[in-house]
Amino acid sequence: MAKDDSVYTLYGTAFSLYTGKARAYLRYKGLAYRERLSTLRVYKRIIVPKTGVAFIPVVETPEGQFIQDTTAIIDTIEAREPARSVYPPTAKQRLTALLLELYADEWLLIPAMHYRWNYPRQNRKFLLAEFGRVALPWAPAFLRRLIARRHADRFAAMLPTLGIHPETVPAIERSYEALLDDLETHFSAHRYALGDRASLADFGLIAPLYAHLYRDPAPGRLMRQRAPSVARWVERMFDFNPPCGTWMQGDAIPETLLPILRRQFAEQFPVLRDTVAAVASWTQAHPGERLPRQIGSHRFRLNGTEGERALMPYPQWMLQRAIDFYASLAPAERASVDDLLRETGGLEALSMDIPTRLRRENNRLVAAPGPSQTATSR
Incomplete structure (x- = not known):
């Protein structure tokens, strides 16, 4: 063909x-x-x-x-395809887009997986039908159900890896509901994350907020009832070739995004700091070996609740994009960005040292002694 x-x-x-x-x-x-x-x-x-x-x-x-x-x-x-770029050209907006992609891709996976697999009465029948229809669409119904259960059980078994335990569930739900409230405030005033034009921030956020948290029955009901403007943003994100507006003028960051950035720095960055240290220790102890998807575990805190979760190298690779971009800024740009970081509690976080850098090679992560990729070329 x-x-x-x-x-x-x-x-x-x-x-x-x-x-x-x-x-x-x-x-x-x-x-x-x-x-x-x-x-x-x-x-x-x-x-x-x-x-x-x-x-x-x-x-x-x-x-x-x-x-x-x-x-x-x-x-x-x-x-x-450079037309309709999703990377803002200005310093604060581009860094914010990189940070929110990191937050959504890696941290919001926690509520996404919790709400999918810890509400079986509302979700399981729907999910088994979805899994079976995709895995073996040509197979008889009984075989689709069998394969679907195996896949579903495998994904549900991943919850402790992400720090999802009975004792952490209340904190996970409080954090997500607070995030929904902040996003509702934001999207009731703005079409996209950074104004009237979609950016990388929106495409990061849509990952957990669509397939799991909008489309699955239990969290979808929560979103529509508690945050209808967020639900409308989710639907808008799948318009084909929508009007291409503008990002906010003067490299401005909407005030309504600041609570979300504060939450990211407070919740996710302590885990990222432990991840960076674990990657350095693991690669020193296993020179020349392929990085596994998990490199041990650690204790973490969320909304005052402590739990245990796996440490995974991939978020460090995402983190490097934001840190590399921040490090590349000229002094005049850095001053403006630093004001934003001070306001959101991220100034120290973006100055984090990364002893062992990671790069992607043949779709796998490998340790690299020097800079892996810049924030604009990944």
């Missing part, structure tokens, strides 16, 4: 957190694309052979290049 010279292909599922991020981005850019379900057959015949890993989403370019990881997908397409 001949390749179409203008159409992208998105491999993923409707219920996948990161597929939603890639889908919203492709639609915002107004790009022609087709979507293929990541069935077991597609994993075996396409995704794993072409990327070397078994993760979605994957985007295939019109020329047949396969890109895995949503940040890599966005940055690759931004270089190919």
Whole structure:
């Protein structure tokens, strides 16, 4: 079959957190694309052979290049299709976009997974139907149910890895409900995160806020009732080729985003600091070895509640993007950004030293002694 010279292909599922991020981005850019379900057959015949890993989403370019990881997908397409860029050109707005992508992609995974798997009475029937329909769409119903249960049980078993335990659930829900309230205040006044134009911040936020927290029955009901403006923003994020407005003038950051940045620095950055230290220790103890997806565990605090969770290297790679961008700023730009960071409690966080840097190589993380990638080229 001949390749179409203008159409992208998105491999993923409707219920996948990161597929939603890639889908919203492709639609915002107004790009022609087709979507293929990541069935077991597609994993075996396409995704794993072409990327070397078994993760979605994957985007295939019109020329047949396969890109895995949503940040890599966005940055690759931004270089190919510069119109309607999602990277603001100014210092505070670009840093804010990078920070919110880090927050949404890595930290909001916690409430997303909690609300999906800890409300089985409301969600499980819906999720089993979704999983079965995607994994083996051609199979009899009983076989789809069997495979779906296996997949569902595997994902539910991941909750302790993320720090989701009975004792941390109340803190997770308080934090998420407070975030919803802050987002409701923001999106009742602004079309997107940074004004009337979508940015990387929006595509980061849409990942957890769509597939899990809007689309699943229990959290979807919570969002629609408690934060209707957030629900409308979610729906707006999937408009095809929407009007391209402007980011706020003068590199301004909406006041309504400041509580969200404060929450990120208070909740996520202590975990990131421990992650950076753990990566350095692990690579020193295992020179030349491939980084695993988990490198031990640690104690963390959320809303005054302490729990245990795994330490995972990937968030450090995301963190490096924000830190690299901050470090690249000229003195005049740095002064303005520092005012924002002081106001949100992030000045010390963005000066964090990273002894062992990470880079992506063949869709896997490897340790690198020098700078891995800049914040604008990932």
